[in-house]
Amino acid sequence: MDSNLVRAIVTAAIWIGAVVVLRLALNAAFKRYERRLAERDPQVAARRRTTYRFLLRVVIALAALIGLWSVLSVFSATQEVARAFLASSAVLAVIAGLALTTPLGNLGSGVLLAFTQPIRLGDRITIDEHTGVVDDISLSYTALSTDEGRRILVPNSKMVSTTLVNRSVADPRRLVTVQLPLRLDAPLGEARRLTAEAAGGVPGGDALDLDVQVGELTERTAWISVVALAPFAADVSQVASDIRESALAALAEAGLLPAE
The missing domain is CATH 1.10.287 (Helix Hairpins)
Structure with missing residues (x-):
């Protein structure tokens, strides 16, 4: 050999x-x-x-x-x-500088995140339309586990150049939003009351901070929105499903759902 x-x-x-x-x-x-x-x-x-x-x-x-x-x-x-x-170091330096602008930018942004710490591992943040928990900060990307169960990779350079909301600083609770349809002529006050009672009766409903709001009106349908703040450890998808199922049943029993 x-x-x-x-x-x-x-x-x-x-x-x-x-x-x-x-x-x-x-x-x-x-x-x-x-x-x-x-x-x-x-x-x-x-x-x-x-x-x-x-x-x-x-x-x-x-x-x-x-x-x-x-x-x-x-x-x-x-x-x-x-x-x-x-x-040929001068030529190579120019080529490398152009080729590595993004990777080195992400690395430098990662260093800023590590030391200035606008976010920490385990923090729940919102950036653009994504809300989730910070799982990891690598050399290039910050990994988020969203409330919908998806894994989002955000370039570190975007984390330091885009406005983000750190929800763990003041209120770590998770946001749950559910849209429900109504007949256009349905009494909105009654619909809101029934929906709030149904949402509060789901498993873990006593830990939810609930608000029922009137949403958009279309030619045939009125919409109401259930906005809830759930505990940090809650399964957002399951909470939303429970609220939707319970509220639809209550509205259907009262005859407030739109005709098919």
Whole structure:
């Protein structure tokens, strides 16, 4: 077997082991630190956790890149390519700058998110039309789990350049909205009362902050909206389904639904 290949394999194994050990050591040290900090101030612990998770990715990525270069530099062909790159460094810098504008922008935005912390892991936020819980802040994207159960990936650069609402700062409750149809001539006050009673009677209804509003009017149908604030841990889709089912049954029994 070629000696350079053997050296490359050994170097790769050493670097892989070093990266694994580094990750385990950092995780163990941070968990001990986080436990002590959480006993004194849980809010500060949450901020430190957000910063640590992002910086850990940066450190591991840098270590992996250095390790990869160490493996490739074993071969003479790689060294020749490196010398050629250095000889044309100005041109390469321009090309790399254009090609990496978006990735580096996302990385820099991730650093801002990690240190300024307008959001933290576990916060419930709204950005554009998406509302969800921050699951992760990676080197390029921020991952949200929405109230509808979807996973949304938002570029970090957008997170720092777009107005967002952090709902965990003042009110972490989840918003539930249900639209219900009525006959155009239905008594709206009676419909609102029946709907509010039905919505309050669903499982967990005593924990809901309910408001029934009159919505749009069309040529044949009037609409009412049930707006509810549910506890942070609530299943929004299930709560909406329960409210819709219960309210439709109550309105149908009162003969207030539009004719088909």
